[in-house]
Amino acid sequence: MTSGKNKLIALFAVAIVVIAGVVIFTADNSKDDGDFTVTDMRGRIVSIPSNVDKIVCLSAGSLRLVEYLGAADxxxxxxxxxxxxxxxxYYKGTYHIAFDVKGIANVGNEENFKAIKDTGAQVIISSATxxxxxxxxxxxTGISVVGIDAGGNRGVASDELSKNLKLLGKVLDKSDRADQLTNYIKDTIKTMEDLSKKSTVIKDAKCYLGGMFFYMKGGLYKTTGNLDPFSILGANNVMPFKEGNPYDTKVQEVVIANPNYMFIDSITIDATKKQFDDDKELLKNVDAVKEGKIYSLFVDxxxxxxxxxxLxxxxxxxxxxxxxxFDYNVDEKMQxxxxMFYPGxxxxxxxxxxxxxPGAGVLDW
Known part of the structure; x- marks a missing residue:
C-alpha cells in the first residue's frame, strides 16, 4: 500500500514538472515572438510586433499624432x-509645415491593400470609424491595424486625445513622449482654468467663432458650439452645441446671439472678410462689431x-x-x-x- 502510494506521489511530481516545463516553454516562446496586444480606440484587440519602425498613416489625425510623438521617421x-x-x-495643417512628406509613398486610402502592403509597414494607423x-x-494586408479616434469633437481637452497619444505611445515605443505631452496639455489647461477663476469679467464674455473650415467650405458663418478654448476659460459660446464637425449658421442667428467678442479662424480669412463686408449693415448692431472686438485665431x-x-x-x-x-507674453506662450508639440x-x-x-491678432474690420 505504501509502495503504491509512493508511486502515485512520484507520478504526480513528474506530471508537475512536465506541466511546468510546458508552461515555461510556452512563456519563453511568447516572449521570443516579441508581440504584445493593445485595445485600440475602436475597442479592437490588436497584436503589435515588437520594434516597430515602419508605419502607414491613414485618414484624418493619424499623421499629426505620429508627428507629435516624434515618430515621423x-x-x-x-x-x-x-x-x-x-x-x-495643404499647409493649414500645422503638421504639414513641420514635416516634409516628400519621398513618402502615397497609398491612397484604406482600400488600396496592395499599395499599403508594398510599403513593408508593420503597423497601419487609421482614424476610420x-x-x-x-x-x-x-x-x-496581414498588417496590424490600430484604430484611433480623431473625430470632430475631440478637442485638446478631450479624453480621446490623451488616450490616442497613450495608445500610439505604446504601439510605437514612445510612451515616455506620450506621457510628456499629455502631462503638458493637462498642466496647461489646469493653469488656464485656475487663472479664469480669478477673472470677474470672463463670465460676461459672449464669444462667437466664425471662419471655420470643413470639407473645403468655410466662411464667416461656418462655426461650432464646441470649442475647447472657450470651454476651458468658462467663456460663453453663443452658438449651440452640435455633435460632430463645424456647421453653418446664418447672419440672423449671429445678430440674435449678439456676441461681444468675435473670433475668426485664419483658414479662409479673405473669404470670411468678404462675407463680413457684404453683411456689415446687418451686423452693425452686434456688440463685437460696434466695439471693434474682432480677432483672428490660428487655424483650428x-x-x-x-x-x-x-492651446x-x-x-x-x-x-x-x-x-x-492673463498677464503674460502671448507670443512666448504660443511659441x-x-x-512642445514639435520638439527639435x-x-x-x-x-x-x-x-x-494672420494667426492670432486684432482685425481692423
Missing part, C-alpha cells in the same frame, strides 16, 4: 490627402484638429478676454506650445503665420 506610407502638397489649403473597414484592411482644424493651435488660441483668447488676469525642429510662429494667414 517611421512613416513609409500616407493617404492621398496628406500627400497632396499642391492643394491650396467603420470597424469592418479596419478589420478588412488588416485581413487583406484642417484634416482633423490642429490640437497645438487650440495657442487658448493663450490668446485668455489675454483678450481679461488681460489683467512654447510649438516647441525649431518650428516658429512666423513659419505658421507665413503658411496659414
Amino acid at each position: 517611421m512613416v513609409v506610407g500616407i493617404d492621398k490627402e496628406d500627400s497632396n502638397v499642391s492643394k491650396p489649403t 467603420d470597424v469592418s473597414k479596419l478589420d478588412d484592411l488588416q485581413d487583406k 482644424r484642417f484634416y482633423g484638429i490642429n490640437w497645438e493651435s487650440e 495657442m488660441n487658448l493663450y490668446y483668447i485668455g489675454s483678450v478676454l481679461d488681460p489683467k488676469v 512654447s506650445v510649438l516647441y 525642429i525649431g518650428l516658429k510662429l512666423s513659419n505658421i503665420k507665413d503658411k496659414q494667414g
Whole structure:
C-alpha cells in the first residue's frame, strides 16, 4: 500500500514538472515572438510586433499624432490627402509645415491593400470609424491595424486625445513622449482654468467663432458650439452645441446671439472678410462689431484638429478676454506650445503665420 502510494506521489511530481516545463516553454516562446496586444480606440484587440519602425498613416489625425510623438521617421506610407502638397489649403495643417512628406509613398486610402502592403509597414494607423473597414484592411494586408479616434469633437481637452497619444505611445515605443505631452496639455489647461477663476469679467464674455473650415467650405458663418478654448476659460459660446464637425449658421442667428467678442479662424480669412463686408449693415448692431472686438485665431482644424493651435488660441483668447488676469507674453506662450508639440525642429510662429494667414491678432474690420 505504501509502495503504491509512493508511486502515485512520484507520478504526480513528474506530471508537475512536465506541466511546468510546458508552461515555461510556452512563456519563453511568447516572449521570443516579441508581440504584445493593445485595445485600440475602436475597442479592437490588436497584436503589435515588437520594434516597430515602419508605419502607414491613414485618414484624418493619424499623421499629426505620429508627428507629435516624434515618430515621423517611421512613416513609409500616407493617404492621398496628406500627400497632396499642391492643394491650396495643404499647409493649414500645422503638421504639414513641420514635416516634409516628400519621398513618402502615397497609398491612397484604406482600400488600396496592395499599395499599403508594398510599403513593408508593420503597423497601419487609421482614424476610420467603420470597424469592418479596419478589420478588412488588416485581413487583406496581414498588417496590424490600430484604430484611433480623431473625430470632430475631440478637442485638446478631450479624453480621446490623451488616450490616442497613450495608445500610439505604446504601439510605437514612445510612451515616455506620450506621457510628456499629455502631462503638458493637462498642466496647461489646469493653469488656464485656475487663472479664469480669478477673472470677474470672463463670465460676461459672449464669444462667437466664425471662419471655420470643413470639407473645403468655410466662411464667416461656418462655426461650432464646441470649442475647447472657450470651454476651458468658462467663456460663453453663443452658438449651440452640435455633435460632430463645424456647421453653418446664418447672419440672423449671429445678430440674435449678439456676441461681444468675435473670433475668426485664419483658414479662409479673405473669404470670411468678404462675407463680413457684404453683411456689415446687418451686423452693425452686434456688440463685437460696434466695439471693434474682432480677432483672428490660428487655424483650428484642417484634416482633423490642429490640437497645438487650440492651446495657442487658448493663450490668446485668455489675454483678450481679461488681460489683467492673463498677464503674460502671448507670443512666448504660443511659441512654447510649438516647441512642445514639435520638439527639435525649431518650428516658429512666423513659419505658421507665413503658411496659414494672420494667426492670432486684432482685425481692423
